[in-house]
Amino acid sequence: MARYFFDVTNGSVVSDDEGIEFDDAHSASQEALRSLPDMVKDQPLGSVGEKVSVTMRDDHGIPVYRATLTIEDEWLAGQP
Numbered sequence: 001m002a003r004y005f006f007d008v009t010n011g012s013v014v015s016d017d018e019g020i021e022f023d024d025a026h027s028a029s030q031e032a033l034r035s036l037p038d039m040v041k042d043q044p045l046g047s048v049g050e051k052v053s054v055t056m057r058d059d060h061g062i063p064v065y066r067a068t069l070t071i072e073d074e075w076l077a078g079q080p
Contacts, residue, residue, distance in 0.1 A: 004028040004064075005057040008039065019059070029065045032056050036069040 005019040022028040032054040040052050053068040 003059045007055045010052045033067040
């Protein structure tokens with residue numbers, strides 16, 4: 001098993017100092033991707049094109065994967 005660290009960027013960067021152990025990098029990357037919707041579900045939405053990302057680092061501190069969620073909205077028939 002290897003330890004991976006997940007830094008979150010959502011306007012500012014929050015660094016992970018503890019990390020989580022996974023069997024492999026693929027399993028860790030899937031967890032990073034799955035975590036994105038939960039990070040934004042209760043947050044007030046800002047401007048169009050807002051991005052939230054998780055950058056995964058290996059146990060040497062090297063970034064190895066990034067998952068990004070972009071939130072965009074658009075009125076199609078005029079704003080109510």
